[in-house]
Amino acid sequence: MGIRIDSDESDAEVMVEMNTTPLIDVMLVLLVMLIITIPIQLHSVNLEMPSASAPPPPVEPKVVRIDVLPGGQLLWNGEPLAGRDALEARLAQAAGQADAPEIHLRPDRSAKYDTVAAVLASAQRHGLAKVGLVGSEQFLP
Template structure:
């Protein structure tokens, strides 16, 4: 017995597809990606701060205020009295930090004063433990 294979019979049959079906593969990969995204913990880039809880009662008396002025040449004055240098500034900051009810330090830099002088005062306050410090006179920088 023999089989007759003619060229006409091969032309009528469809070609065999040898490509892999990627649709189920893509579906599985998407499901795995979603599972991976859900199971990865969310990374929190935060700064830990001790924030007060609730509203504190208003103080019975306003705290005392210390005025620190920075002149355009970088010189400092403490309540109108010129300071001789960094050691004098740190001595005054240590006296403020040693008090139980620290006075507020109002830092008023001149518009033309160098930033290094402002940073020096803030660093001295931080080193000595003076916690109540604020910049005032910012309206001079608005245009």
């Protein structure tokens, strides 16, 4: 606050207007500091382009489909298996390949859980890591 003194008045009044000059000066200093500290924007985008000696695209993985039917019967790519021993032999053969196939396990809605769990355990025991459950939309209410 300040006091306004006029020559024609004998009483000194209190001035109620705020002096905005220092406020504007501080704001200008802050604006200049902000402009200086902002990094310069580049109008280019750095991209890693493939070289001429890029590796060929990966081949599609081999997929083995194992179906578990309601009675506990197993199908290997649509072909019925004689039992768990036949499944173990096929899984061992698949694990021995250089490029291990993906196992797509498709259990029926009314198949027993222990049969599905046994197939998953057999695949894990043989070192097949690419195992997926397919057809889970049939379990939705």
